[in-house]
Amino acid sequence: MSILNDVSRVLKYRARNAAVAIMARTGDPLCRIMHRPAGEHTVYAELRARGPVHQPKQGPPLLLSHRLCSEVLRDTRIGMRLPGGRSASPNNTLSGTFIEYDPPDHTRLRRLAAPAFRPRLLRDYRTRIEKVTLDLLHSAVRKGEFDLVTDFASPLPIAVISDLLGIPDEHADRFARNGRLMAESPMGTSRLGHQRAINAAIADLGRLFADLMEQRRADPRDDVISLLTAAESEDRITADELVKTCGLLLIAGFETTVNLIGNATKLLTDDHPAQWALLKQDPDLAPRAVEEVLRYAPPVPFASRICQETVDLDGRSLPPKTMLMLLFAAANRDPEAYAEPDQFLLERAAGEPEHLSFSSGIHYCLGAPLARMEGEVALRAMIELMPNLRVIGEPTPRPTNVLRGYLHLPVAV
Structure with a gap:
């Protein structure tokens, strides 16, 4: 049955992309954004001229206003799931993780993972992040020309997440190889071989997490798997929820950071060299540079929410089960x-208000402080080691319409 499931997933992905392309040609605004991301801000400007909420002929209302998106994200009557608690996307890779739950399950699971991001541990992570960053960049500098994504932006968050979860050194290569594939799973694929490789990676990571859980029961440590294993022994989390939570931290931590670093490099060194010069002149602007990159080019440009009861929004009464599309890239x-x-x-x-690239309300990104730190450390190190960094050749965008970033970014120092 697994081969049939894989074929089904690939065919659905192809059909979805084909439908998006057809709907884009008919003028559907959301499909225009998804089909040709490079022109999305032209679409946002057209829609914004008509008001803060746009109702297409088909599909959910589109929210372009920062104020309205913020209100929706904080409204307890609007959540991730359908009324009654059913998932709106049960086949999604993130289904069953706390990012896809509403309270009380969301609250319970998020609270169990939160200690891994407490300030004391984050300060400890910084030393490790700085070491990994310098090791990767020193290696890249020796090449002269390299792919910023595959040689730096991608290995960095994988190494950091390995430490966060507590992956032993002997499993580091296995975790990194499978982790990169698992991080691609929410995007889907049009190739059957790629889908099967993703499935194999997810299964192998599940086995690795299960083995490490067993080890942490006998020998707990100061890492996320130990924290969650202790909670499982107290019946506060199931074994399945534990494995899915580890997978969520991997996917979320990887995607945000790799796209943040890639987008920052392209924006600063290629699109806005005056801002790169400003940052080189004052490296203490690095945290502000991270925030501006996230505002200007959010890795996740939009997200959906569902009304779980009747909600009044911008003068309209929305009944339960109404889906809303929050256009973060427009709101930013x-x-x-x-x-x-x-x-x-x-x-x-x-x-000015905080951007919405980390969402808001109860679903505000748990790993936001870590992603910000990784971005800041990366920018400071790039200024120090490769001040003349420049993009060479044509960047390759991520092959997905739900994320904004680069698969490949050729650069020279």
């Missing part, structure tokens, strides 16, 4: 929230 450039919203500026005026 809302002229009512940001001065010069389409300008990429490291020195933005004080008082």
Whole structure:
């Protein structure tokens, strides 16, 4: 049956992409954004001229306003699941993880993972992040020309997540190889061989997590798997939830950081060299550079939510089961929230709201402090070791319409 399931997944992925392309040609705004991401801000501007909420002829309302997106993300009547608790996307790779749950299960599972991101541990992570960053960049500098994504932006978060979870050194290569494949799973694939490789990676990581759980029961340590294993022994989390939580931390931690670093490099060194010069002049702008990259080019440009009871939104009454599409990339450039919203500026005026690239409300990204730290450390190290970094050749965008980043970014020092 597994081969039939794989074929079904691939065919559904192809059919979905074909449908998106057809609907884009008919003018459907969300499909236009998904089909040709490079032109999405032209679409946002067209829709915004008509108001903060756009109702297509087909499909869910599209929210472009920073204020309305923030309100929806904080509204307890609007959640991730259908009324009654059923999943809206049961075949999604992230189904069954706390990112896809509403309270009380979301609260319970998130609370169990949260100690891994407490400030004391994050300070300890920084030393490890700096070491891995310098090792990777020193190796890249020796090449002169390299792929920033495959040689740096991708290995960095995998190494950090290995430490966070507590993956032993003897399993580091196995974890890294399978981790990169698992991180691709939410995107889907049009190739059967690729789908089977992803499935094999997910299964092998499940076995690895299960083995490590057994070891941590006998020999607990200061890592996420130990924390979750202790909770499982107290019946606060099931074994299946534990494995899925580890997988979620892997996927979420990888995708945010790899796309953040790739997007930052392209924006700063290629698209806006004056801002790169400003950052080289004042490396302490690195945290602000991270925030501006996330605002200007969010790795996750949109997300959905579902009304679980009747909700009034922008003068409209929305019944239960109404799906909403929150266009984070549009909200992050809302002229009512940001001065010069389409300008990429490291020195933005004080008082502007936080971008929505890490979401908001109860689903605010748990790993946001870690991703910010990785981005800041990466930028500081790149300034120090490769101040003349430049993009060479044509970057390859990620082959997905739900993430914004690069699969390959050829650079030279």
